[in-house]
Amino acid sequence: MLSHSQVWSAIDALASRYALSASALARKAGLDATTFNRSKRQTPDGRLRWPSTESISKILEATGASIEDFLNLVSAHPAAKKQTIPLIGLAQAGAGGFFDDGGFPVGGGWDEIAFPNVADEQSYALEISGDSMEPLFRDGDVIVVSPAASIRRGDRIVVKTNEGEVLAKELKRRTSKNIELKSLNPAHEDRVLDVEQIAWIARIMWTSQ
Secondary structure, three states, rough: OHHHHHHHHHHHHHHHOOOOHHHHHHOOOOOOOOOOOOOEOOOOOOOOOOOOOHHHHHHHHOOOOOOHHHHHHHHOOOOOOOEEEEEEEEEHHOOOOOOOOOOOOOOOOOEEEEEEOOOOOOOOOOOOOOOOOOOOOOOOOOEEEEOOOOOOOOOEEEEEEOOEEEEEEEEEEEEOEEEEEOOOOOOOOEEEHHHHHHEEEEEEEOOOO
């Protein structure tokens, strides 16, 4: 049975074989340049997107590769291919030097963790410390967040304030002036923050249990 990661890895490998980027391969096949972008391989709510048979047919025709060539590339790429993403303790995340203004990881001081391929290449992992987020997240759990993912009501998010406070909450409501955050631990109060107080927000995409 073909897996999602195997098929997408085969498309990347086909592009590489002909010295093309995924975008250049799409253009060569007469497709929109963003067709094979990593951001298109998973929806904002985490559902997997598959390339259409038509798009695969077009890239084979454009490159001259056969379906057998493509299937060989599928077989050559394991479904559970790993990548390394940055890892830092949640308690450390409030310190300077780890993130840019958009909440993307920068600088040194990060550990690394092996993790299956994720759509957002700027994803990173935070290790939970303490019991303030129990019972959902416990001390030692690792959460993977995506600063590029869109955020909707009900999503679990990490918020960093301009003062350096880092919060893992559920988005309750968002307006042009403030955001309302629901605590993951019933023993802790919900929070309301003015947008001017917020440095960045990143969506929690995955957690170890």
